[in-house]
Amino acid sequence: MTEQEFVEKIEKLAAEDMKTSGILASITTAQACLESGYGTTELAKNANNLFGMKTTLSGNTWKSVWDGKSKYTKKTNEQTKDGTIYVVTADFREYPDILSSIKDHSCYLNGAMNGSVKRYQGLSGCKDYKKAAQLIKEGGYATDVKYVDKLCSLIERWNLTRFDVQEENMSINIIDVTNASKNYVPQWGNAKQYIGIHYLGVAGQNNRIDADGCGAHFYIYWDGTIYQAASLDAILWQVGTAGYYTQKHKYARNNNTIGIEMCPKCDGTGKSAEDPKWYFTTETQESCVKLVKYLMDKLGVGADHILRHYDVVNKYCPAPYVTNNKYKTSWTWSEFKAKLGSTSTPTVAPSTPAQTKTYKVGMYKVNCDLHIRSDATVNSKVVNTIRDRGEYTITEIKNNCWGKLKSGAGWINVSDEYCTYVGVVATANKPVPKPTVKPATPVYKVGKYKVNCDALTIRSDASSKASATGSIRDKGTYNITEIKNTYWGKLKSGAGWICIDKDFCTYVGVLDKHSTVVNKEFQIAVKENGIRVRASAGLSARIAIGSCPIGTYTITETKTADGYTWGKLKSGAGWIAIECCVRL
Known part of the structure; x- marks a missing residue:
């Protein structure tokens, strides 16, 4: 591949990446040319890695598109502070294609942190390639004092800014x-x-x-x-x-x-x-x-x-x-x-919802995972789920688009969004397939449940439609005193209801008699000023020391109150709202 062919290939991919990353296509293309030798380096040819991205980079705290496992190991030169060069064996990221390499590189530039601030702050959305190159250099990307000049020279040599102008209004991260x-x-x-x-x-x-x-x-x-x-x-x-x-x-x-x-x-x-x-x-x-x-x-x-x-x-x-x-x-x-302007949609007004169509009894092919409900309404209880994309016999239509399964399992929505009508009800010459459904919904009971997800919404009632009153973010263990609507558990603290389905929680034992929450110690980072430390858990509690200084703190206990999860500072200074911090 010639240098020009490489440039033409990369600039189109970089322009595509610019639509979501906000990083100028000219900058991405120039860096790819410079760091991969126009695609001739060992990493570029064997690992689709155009930018020399190692498996561990800036603590890997930024969002990445790399799968976290694929790697390419090779010898590489490192340099001491006094300039002495030595050889080490290092692991580098391997990508399935060049576009993944470009996108991961942009993820790094947009997400890498330097303390509490972004290392390349202002790069996404920058429209001046010279300023963008300088931001990359100032963020510590390269030690070469001529790095900015080299990028700008490549951009001007290949007229790479033509793709910046073309995609200017599309850039977003x-x-x-x-x-x-x-x-x-x-x-x-x-x-x-x-x-x-x-x-x-x-x-x-x-x-x-x-x-x-x-x-x-x-x-x-x-x-x-x-x-x-x-x-x-x-x-x-x-x-x-x-x-x-x-x-x-x-x-x-x-x-x-x-x-x-x-x-x-x-x-x-x-x-x-x-x-x-x-x-x-x-x-x-x-x-x-x-x-x-x-x-x-x-x-x-x-x-x-x-x-x-x-x-x-x-x-x-x-x-x-x-x-x-x-x-x-x-x-x-x-x-x-x-701020959006006054444009109107240049299309014919959409038709009324699919429910206006008339459906009839007969055979229907299910085209997706489809809930079976106890009655002919979306608000009725889910009793099972069809997952095999099979054909089912419907013997009755109710509420326009709800069909009753011949098996007696319940009702399904037979509208065109979910099913396809394939013919009249099966006769003796055409056997009716038996529905293959999801196993019966597990029975949940009161007791202690450990929260397994990063953020579990607390709601005012036992329904996902109920208003949110707070969220649990500490992955702690909580006492549930009542079960309602199959998998909704009432928190002993009185904060509200949480979904205790196996996707979110794990049952760990019978109720505690006294404590509301069982926790292990964990750390949080306070990254902004103005977060209050209170004498106890709750917005009405007395402010203990005013604003909590920016820094890292250890939490020894959590409680839910007034819509927040409150963490007790190990120092004894008081309680702080976990939602206002970053859990480490």
């Missing part, structure tokens, strides 16, 4: 965390006609979809970091009526809406959506505008199809944009929409 939640996506086939804006419902940060399919495609943290939790093709439970909200929008539904969750803060109790002290950080809002513009361009959606959850059903969400009181750094909804 999105961190892919879809693998963590992909098993919880309830259905597929999103029509992608609307974008729904939400807030998390609890003062905190999270980027996971609930086990029952409730959640959003994207989550935006306080610092503006954007996480993608689900494919755009996923249908998530996010803007539906849930059986008790009132439908307001004529067309927007779960099956044609992409959801964005903005992580909020709250200076009040946060127990009600109407609390006037909910707010978004400026960084969260600016990133949301950037993400929405990116999706509008990608999906062909106009500003008239950007909706609040509140515009679809009568749910008070997102609170800061329904209250519209501009508390602290929050904008109003009108101000948010104004």
Whole structure:
């Protein structure tokens, strides 16, 4: 491959990467040329590693697309402080293709930390290649004093900025965390006609979809970091009526809406959506505008199809944009929409939901994992799940699109999103396949449960539709005093209900008589000023020492109160809200 052929190949991949990373395609291409010798190095040829990325890099604390296992071992030169060169054997990252190498390199540049700040702060979104090259050098990427000059020289030699101009309006940094939640996506086939804006419902940060399919495609943290939790093709439970909200929008539904969750803060109790002290950080809002513009361009959606959850059903969400009181750094909804422009969707108005079609008894082929319910409604109990993509006989239609299984197992939704009609009811000459269903739902009991996930939402009632009152983030052990709706457990502390399904918790024994929480010591990092240390667990407790200094602290015990998980500082200074810190 000639140098020009290499440049032409890499600049197209770098332009694709720029759409999500925000790093100039010219910079990525120039670095690839310089560090791989136009693709001729041993690492480039044998491991698709264009940038000399080792298996351990900056503590591996940044989000990476590398699988964490594939490696290529080779001898490499190292240098002492006095300039003496010596040879060592080192492990380097091996990638399945060149694009993965480029994306991982961008993940590093966007995520590597230097203490409490990003090492290459300001690189993503920088439009000046000379400034971008300088930011990389100042972040400690290379010791070569001529590194910036070398990059700029390559960019100018090959006219690499032409791809920066072409893709300028598409640059955005999105961190892919879809693998963590992909098993919880309830259905597929999103029509992608609307974008729904939400807030998390609890003062905190999270980027996971609930086990029952409730959640959003994207989550935006306080610092503006954007996480993608689900494919755009996923249908998530996010803007539906849930059986008790009132439908307001004529067309927007779960099956044609992409959801964005903005992580909020709250200076009040946060127990009600109407609390006037909910707010978004400026960084969260600016990133949301950037993400929405990116999706509008990608999906062909106009500003008239950007909706609040509140515009679809009568749910008070997102609170800061329904209250519209501009508390602290929050904008109003009108101000948010104004930043998107006034474009309209250049498509024919969507048809009414699939439920308007008339379905009939007969044979249906199931095209996805499909819940069997106790009655003909989405709010009825899930009794089993069909997973074999088989054909089933439906003997009765109810509520337009719900079919009763001949086996007597229950009801399934036979709409076109989930099933395909294949013919009349089977006769004696055509045997009816027996449903292959998920084993019966396990029976849960009161007792002690260990939380296994990083963030488990506490809700006001035993339902994923109930309002969030807090979250558990310490992976501790909790006493459950009551079971409701199969797998919802009531916390002995009175904080609310949690899902104790095996995907989130493990039963470890009978109830403790006295203590609410059993914990091992763990460490947290306080990364911002203004976090209060209180004399006991709760927002109403006396402030013990005012603001907690930025640093690392050891937690010896946790309790849940007022919608937060409170950690007891080992120093004895008091209690601190875990959600406001980073668990190490």
